[in-house]
Amino acid sequence: MPKSSLLCILTTTFKCVKLEGLGLRVNNGQGVRPLSLAGHVGFDSLPDQLVNKSICQGFCFNILCIGETGIGKSTLMDTLFNTNFENLESSHFEPQVKLHAQTYDLQESNVRLRLTVVNTVGFGDQMNKQESYQPVVDYIDRQFESYLQEELKIKRSLHNYHDSRVHACLYFISPSGHSLKSLDLVTMKKLDSKVNIIPVIAKADTISKSELHKFKIKIMSELVSNGVQIYQFPLDDETVAKVNTTMNGHLPFAVVGSTEEVSVGNKMVKARQYPWGVVQVENESHCDFVKLREMLICVNMEDLREQTHTRHYELYRRCKLEEMGFKDTDPECKPVSLQQTYEAKRQEFLVELQKREDEMRQMFVQRVKEKESELKEAERDLQGRFEQLKRLHADEKAALEEKKRLLDEDQSSFGKRRAAAQLLQAQSLTANGKKDKDRKK
Numbered sequence: 001m002p003k004s005s006l007l008c009i010l011t012t013t014f015k016c017v018k019l020e021g022l023g024l025r026v027n028n029g030q031g032v033r034p035l036s037l038a039g040h041v042g043f044d045s046l047p048d049q050l051v052n053k054s055i056c057q058g059f060c061f062n063i064l065c066i067g068e069t070g071i072g073k074s075t076l077m078d079t080l081f082n083t084n085f086e087n088l089e090s091s092h093f094e095p096q097v098k099l100h101a102q103t104y105d106l107q108e109s110n111v112r113l114r115l116t117v118v119n120t121v122g123f124g125d126q127m128n129k130q131e132s133y134q135p136v137v138d139y140i141d142r143q144f145e146s147y148l149q150e151e152l153k154i155k156r157s158l159h160n161y162h163d164s165r166v167h168a169c170l171y172f173i174s175p176s177g178h179s180l181k182s183l184d185l186v187t188m189k190k191l192d193s194k195v196n197i198i199p200v201i202a203k204a205d206t207i208s209k210s211e212l213h214k215f216k217i218k219i220m221s222e223l224v225s226n227g228v229q230i231y232q233f234p235l236d237d238e239t240v241a242k243v244n245t246t247m248n249g250h251l252p253f254a255v256v257g258s259t260e261e262v263s264v265g266n267k268m269v270k271a272r273q274y275p276w277g278v279v280q281v282e283n284e285s286h287c288d289f290v291k292l293r294e295m296l297i298c299v300n301m302e303d304l305r306e307q308t309h310t311r312h313y314e315l316y317r318r319c320k321l322e323e324m325g326f327k328d329t330d331p332e333c334k335p336v337s338l339q340q341t342y343e344a345k346r347q348e349f350l351v352e353l354q355k356r357e358d359e360m361r362q363m364f365v366q367r368v369k370e371k372e373s374e375l376k377e378a379e380r381d382l383q384g385r386f387e388q389l390k391r392l393h394a395d396e397k398a399a400l401e402e403k404k405r406l407l408d409e410d411q412s413s414f415g416k417r418r419a420a421a422q423l424l425q426a427q428s429l430t431a432n433g434k435k436d437k438d439r440k441k
Helices: 003-013 043-057 073-080 134-151 182-191 209-225 241-248 289-299 301-323 338-440
Strands: 023-027 032-036 059-066 098-108 111-121 168-173 197-201 261-264 267-274 277-280
Touching: 059 073, 059 134, 059 301, 073 111, 073 168, 073 289, 098 134, 111 134, 134 182, 134 301, 168 182, 182 197, 182 209, 197 209, 197 289, 241 289, 261 277, 289 301
Parallel strands: 059 111, 059 168, 168 197
Antiparallel strands: 023 032, 098 111, 261 267, 267 277
């Protein structure tokens, strides 16, 4: 990053610090009045102290690239930062949209930058594109939630916390020359309150200049008619107001990316060479790449970071705290401290907890009564079945005893008949023996 870029960033950062000569404003309890200093004090070195501290700490910047596979997102990132991020080639057959984040430590002169590039893999490749934007929204919300959780900790470490909130979203528009796709409008509408959207027309060398001009007008008209709020370069800083006003009129930027160097005249330039000619990336008459790089990195990088924190993150934080019941004022519009809100929520929670405890106790008693009733009913059923089985057992026992009595009578009768038969047989044998003896004599 050149020194002029760093000065622009720091000027935007500390634009609220204005030293009017050697004047000092002192609050005397009734108002503010100017005082003249008798000599040099030294607090005019405060901006220099902040510059040195910021340079020592380094900066972070996070870019989200949204666009269809093969539209040139990775190539443009390599061209913007004049390096090779070694991105993996994406497939056109991803079942759903995935976000791939890579963080790199860059250094230019004595300024260190931690850059995070988030790429949307598979965006717009599915047959059903209805929910293609949802993974992107979820990713941005997760980064906000992570920062919010760090802020709410008792022991915070924000000075060395890796801020992963998305500072800029480059939305790549296909160079169709007709109009925006429904997916583009829906996605940008869902994201405009969460991130700074900068629309760019990718592969602008595939469309003629006249068609490109009409396409830009058509895109801006559709964005306005659909209520999509894209990032506007700030005009409140008079040092960059003029150039930002001009650049706002060039949106969306028509860009061409290339890391290949081609010989043009006596020098080597980044360009794309075709059979019919050469498209120079850094030639402003060929594309808007230089405008994008100047606006994104050299002039408005700090404003993008500031807008992310003061606008988008604050909106997310406010909504989250309101969902949790925290408010700045009471129903009478009187200021309420965080401690009061916490105590009110604590009392509300305790009342709700007591209410739920009473409901659970009543429910428990009711369930016990129902269970006792069920058990008593089951006991009655079991007692009835026991009495029935007892009666059946008694009847079967009586029947068996009757059968035993009849069997005993039959057995006794059989024994008598058997004894009588044996007696008759013995008498018959005796009589026969006498006849044999008489016959022998």
